[in-house]
Amino acid sequence: MTAINQPPAWVADAIFYQVFPDRFARSSGAPTQPYLEAWDAPPTNRGYKGGDLWGVIERLDWIAELGCNAIYFNPIFQSASNHRYHTHDYFRVDPLLGGDEAFDALMAACRERELRIVLDGVFNHASRGFFQFNDLLETGEASPWRDWFHINTFPVEAYGRDDEAATSYAAWWGIPALPKFNTENSQAREFLMTVGEHWIDRGIDGWRLDVPEEISTEGFWEEFRTRVRHKNQDAYLVGEIWGDAGGWTVPGTRFDGTMNYLLTGAILSFAGARSIDWDLAGKLNYPLSAADADGFAEAIRHLGAIYPFETQLAHLNLLGSHDTARVLSILGGDVKALELASLLQFTLPGAPSIYYGDEIGLLGGHDPGSRAGFPWDMEEVWNHELLDTIRSLTALRNSHPVLRGGALQVVATASSLVVFERSLGEDRVLVAVNTGEPASNANFEMTATTSETLWGAGGITFDGGSVRIAMAPRSGAVWKISG
Template sequence: MISTPDWVKHAVFYQIFPDRFARSGRVPTKNGLTLKPWGAPPEEQGFQGGDLYGIVERLDYLQQLGVTALYLNPIFASAANHRYHTYDYEQVDPLLGGNEALRALLDAAHDRSIRVVLDGVFNHASRGFWPFHHVLENGGNSPYIEWFNIHDWPLNPYAPDAETPHNYDAWADLPALPELNTDNDEVRAYIMRIARKWVEFGIDGWRLDVPNEIDDPDFWREFRDVVKDADPEAYIVGEIWHEAHDWLQGDQFDAVMNYPFLWPTLSFFGRDTLREYHKTHLTFEPLDAPEFGDTIQDVFEMYDWEITQAQLNLLDSHDMGRALWIVGEDTDALRLSVLFQMTVPGAPCVYYGDEIGMSAGDDPHCREAFPWDEPNAWDDDLLDHYRQATALRHQHEVLRTGSFDVFYAEDAVVGFRRSLGRDTAICLFNAGSSDALVHLDAEEMDVPALRYTSAWPDDGTSVDLNAGRVTTTLPPRSARIWV
């Protein structure tokens, strides 16, 4: 029987790129160091000095936003601002405040019932990873040779040109990222120990970076056993951009980052302003309501229902253009996408800064500093929309774990119902630029013939389906939700 952590089904996640979220001034090791100015262009690739204490200081803001779980990009010691180049899995990066700062963040977050999930990068390490450095210094005399797949000597970790390429397996052929040989028993034992260590330290789960690159189901089954033994409620979510049945049979991951949810959502609600944009397995192109309805119904029927409820539903991430940029700066399209995200199965995840209108193209541009001290840079109306949308989700369990069925899809309007026991929610979204007349009939929608109260907008109005067919007018670029 497939089982996923119950708390995830009710969570609202917030993804943080730690170097760019908030500086605290509480990390002594940064004193006297040369950091990039806060808000420097992200493509400069330097360190702007965000740290974990900075997140602690912003927990009030996150709680007011409705956030109940954090997903942090990598935090372990690294020579890259994104920290996917890990050189010490035992230590939180000193620039982030070290292990003490993680302890402070976990304690403060847990006091507020906010969970914390870390990014686990186990397919590759970095040139600075101590076993790789050991091989670099000792060559064939190093006992760590079999931790990597090395082709000849001497190692060429900086590969200045095509004439002298790197001579070991590296992720995406980047010499800075030597791949770990996970077929090696010592490497596997090391990774399993790291996985257990941080769960026992208090983290609430792992987001796994490029886990499909470790093409070994037994590895991930062992990983799951180790993590769940340390905490049965720990969340394991993989970064897989496409259909992921092989990993979602209940014996490896709890869920994946739901990119198949992302592209149709932005392609429908941003249909009139959408940029021409392609990223990995995602192609954004305008969808009408029937196309969107069919696609999104398939998304929520793709896996076992237990898995579907634990999927991480995102609209963007550190690996792609921001949602507002993708929909051509159309805040109405983003508002509808966010409301939809908050009313469907799976755990919604907000990328830091989206809620105040941060907008940028592909990475590294989408990794800019949060403008805490620039109130004129904030879209306060958008922020209020996010807060109201998360509050709506928290208020109605049917919007979190109820069944999902599309009952209407015509032109620019899609309608779906959520059902949980005796509770039903009726949801209508109009992505078009003109009014839409929609006929509501309890029998056709397969919902109880009752009086339903408007929850969005929360204006006290109702629709009485006891009276038979009811016609409602949906204004352009708007939504109506009755419960």
């Protein structure tokens, strides 16, 4: 039983796989829809490629064999957009994804494989096709739903010029397709609460909450947490907050963790210091810089000061997502930098999350470039060496509880080399990552006498209470230590 102000224990043991449903897999048995984009054609903002939940079911073994035990889905509810952040019906799975029948089959198949499911919840805004807003468009001031939204003028202009719509009603970022809910209205608020409860009742394991900072209604997220956790005491709530989320995760009254973009920035700044594509980096919503080991260590200490350790364990630690360019593209195509970044991702506190296709080295710029179809039938474009590395890292993390729940301490830095310890009871591991071109050494005091290499390669020696680490250029290693 998990206390309501504590993150669910299972999250620290999770490795997530993020699925963008329209682009992950198209079922071999699904009816052919007209006007679909070619699966391997460059993605567009409006086009559908026809991925569906039946296709996800057919590829669940890929996710499980990769070493993941949880899936984070981008929105799956009925919507007139390929990304489905424009929700039409919060209680119905989009028919293009296979509808509720496919969802029920997906849940059953995931339970067989012990895969947990987290859905994307978009509760700040709906869409022009959302029934209550559509009624407002049709009936104007007579609509019973007018107070569900922030209406400035009548008649409501939703399909004219964007500047007309922007003055007619409040919308997320002024985008007419995304009318903002009035969460001060008790009926609208209750509606959103029941959505949260409904899908927990349907068996999901948690919610990723889209743009939660946009909802300023006092007590909204506290009530949401209370009601969702009443339905399932182990439900996970993670907020999309790009910056410091300490006030949103402490003292455990709103979210368990955040999409940890600050850690993303720290990892990529260190691992990719020599290869970052600064044109792509300039369009990101988190900071990137060329960081040495001292800069990386300071970033890790800063995050440790913001969040209690139990919160750190509940963060969603990602390198890429649907909202960024592909991580390998951000790193300028530098596969070694991505491998070292992944080593850090999988050995630091928090639940790693793999954005579909990153494991095979997909490239792409910002939206829509980062949302291409997974090239299932084009293995020749896969980076198999990278895939093997990711599989080895998931196996490492899954095999060693100390990497999932152990305390963290940075023990040494030297130019481009960082060394940190994870410890849990009697179990201790050292992780060393050298992101630089020259070989690098570090000496530090530590009580240990023996080691066993768990991953990678490097030199480690012990001498009367001191440890010496010697790392080849651009390399990483993990050792179990004792004594």
